[in-house]
Amino acid sequence: LAVHVLNGPNLNLLGAREPEIYGSETLEDIRSALMARCESEGLALVFKQSNCEGDLVTWVQEAAAASAPIILNAGALTHSSIALHDAIKGARAEVVEVHLSNPQAREEFRHRSYVALVARGTISGFGATSYLLALEALIAGAKRKS
Numbered sequence: 001l002a003v004h005v006l007n008g009p010n011l012n013l014l015g016a017r018e019p020e021i022y023g024s025e026t027l028e029d030i031r032s033a034l035m036a037r038c039e040s041e042g043l044a045l046v047f048k049q050s051n052c053e054g055d056l057v058t059w060v061q062e063a064a065a066a067s068a069p070i071i072l073n074a075g076a077l078t079h080s081s082i083a084l085h086d087a088i089k090g091a092r093a094e095v096v097e098v099h100l101s102n103p104q105a106r107e108e109f110r111h112r113s114y115v116a117l118v119a120r121g122t123i124s125g126f127g128a129t130s131y132l133l134a135l136e137a138l139i140a141g142a143k144r145k146s
């Protein structure tokens with residue numbers, strides 16, 4: 001089983017980008033922490049980032065076609081992308097939505113999530129740990145099934 005971790009716009013800037021909100025860890029730090037946990041469970045990790053909505057739509061479709069669960073931080077597309085919402089729904093993708101910050105505690109325009117409406121669940125507000133908690137949720141779910 002491979003877990004697909006998909007990251008949207010501006011997450012390539014992590015570490016330098018508003019560290020008081022998003023923390024000082026880089027996307028590469030997050031990738032390597034997830035990789036260590038995946039290796040200990042015998043899971044493969046696919047880890048991607050794009051600033052383009054269409055890439056994320058395609059990657060959601062591809063992961064779903066491979067029956068791979070997705071950890072998705074869609075960045076600002078969370079709050080705007082009906083295309084991404086439709087991709088998750090249409091492909092019946094299993095998605096855990098993650099955010100570094102807690103969007104509900106921020107500006108009002110971040111309160112609506114089109115991803116949450118079609119996600120298994122959401123983990124927000126724990127910085128890089130949000131991704132690791134999402135991975136734990138998928139591992140626990142996979143163990144329950146097997």
Ligand code: DQA
Nearest residue numbers: 073075076099100101103110
């Ligand atoms: C974010 C929250 C979004 O509102 C924002 O646009 C991001 C990052 C987060 O991880 O906290 O780009 O998804």
